Amino acid sequence: MDDFGRRLLQRLVRRTPAQALKATLGKWERLTVAQRQSVDFTQPKVAVMEQLVAIFEENGWTVKHITELEMINYMENANRGMWHAFQMTDPKDDANAVEMMQFKEQFKSHLSELVRHVSVKIKKHTDEALWIRIAWGDSYSPPNHLKPTYVVHHLQTPYVFVTSLNSKQKPFLVQALILSTGYQGIKDANLSGQKLTAIRDLLMKQYQQIFPSKYNSPLTEKNETVSNPHIEREQSEHASKRLQMACEAFGDGIVPQLQTAVYKLETKFRGDANTNRTMTKREGPFRCLVKFASTNLLESFRECASSGIASTPVSPLLSSITLKGRNYFVVTENGLPSSQT
């Protein structure tokens, strides 16, 4: 194995916890049972590394095989890096009939036509998602395996999730995707987060949703606490109603874990003309950026609304995170979040 192979393998071993590495090797079908058992994961990482190198050299495996291993590892631990969502638009008639083999072939051939040196690997994950690993090179340099781009696409859906994509390479990827999926356009879905599953669930509406209804929902019963007969809530209907409204806006149960929501305001400054003359007199819009950050943003919002810290009904600005499946908004003067990218 050459130096570069060693470096790549070393990086993989270093970045992965021992248990995850063991699981990854188990998933990799190339290793024999005996080889797998011979690696002792209780040792320090350096020793594990040496054992792996020995196995790789014994079988004559190269960079190609290491990238395979890396890909399996990434698929199992997808919550690294920043994932961005894209949505393809204007499907052609055959967009719903794209089949996996056809997509694989077309994507590879289109991309290698566009970029001279590129290494593409496509694998199907257990949940029917297609994982694409792209190592980019250019006319003069071979593919850089240290900075691969990962793309996740569910066939027959317009959504694509991308991580660590360079702006220079974006047009190539976009073009290859459009040509091989039967869509005619692609746009930024304005949604990003560290958890791939979370942004996927949010876009595909795969979380427990509550729909507005005028009848009492079972939620009110859930909220009832066994309390002392001497304690009485005067405005008890408020609490259950707030919870209902919060769940309508942000979902019930476990909500997708988003980390941020960003609002770019381009509105006029409104306020008392006397107290802030310089601001209200300005002709142009007042630009500012409002950013909410939390380890689980939707849950925080739901908690704020249901506990009464934030007012209910929830502002459409906040509820459109789930409604429209995005977390980046540009708010312009007409008051509604516009969909400009």
Added chain:
Amino acid sequence: MKVGDLSVYIDMSLLKPFSKLPALNAATILLVEREERFQQNLADALVGDTTVTVNVRLAKSLPLPMDNEESRPRIDLVVFIINLTSELSLKSAEASLKYLDPGYFLGKVCFLATNARNTSVPTERLDAMRKLAASLHCPLLFAEDQTPDGVNSATERLLTVLKVAAGLVPTATALYLSSLTRCTIPPDIDQPSFE
């Protein structure tokens, strides 16, 4: 609408201290808190008192809903819980004050401020809080809402005031107590301090 109708309407929404008869050996306390967080802990601790029957009513803001008018006992003490880290909390309490009958301000209202030691509290808000309490001749208590000890000590202080306000302590009246415990502000509060 005639003037008479209007006055009836206003009277209905006002909470009055003496419109109902007191119950035997019982005291009722109304906890008003916008966030509805601390009041639940406080209520659980308050009803634990064994010497008198303590009834606790919880509210987010005033006025109280008319539907509960019949079942509501006479309220002996109204406590506004104010989280000083939130401007809304103070504003909400201020808005609620006008739904109280003036009779309450003769010793049957008290303010309970939480989070006063938090560094994110602007001093102006604390001053506004003190001025509000002083202008209404009400006591201003400070409490720690994060620890069980803090809840217990706040409970003890409230119970002491409540028992007097409910007339359960011989020789003491709410008005008498409040003249001793009400918040006063130093005359130089508006002066910039030189340190």
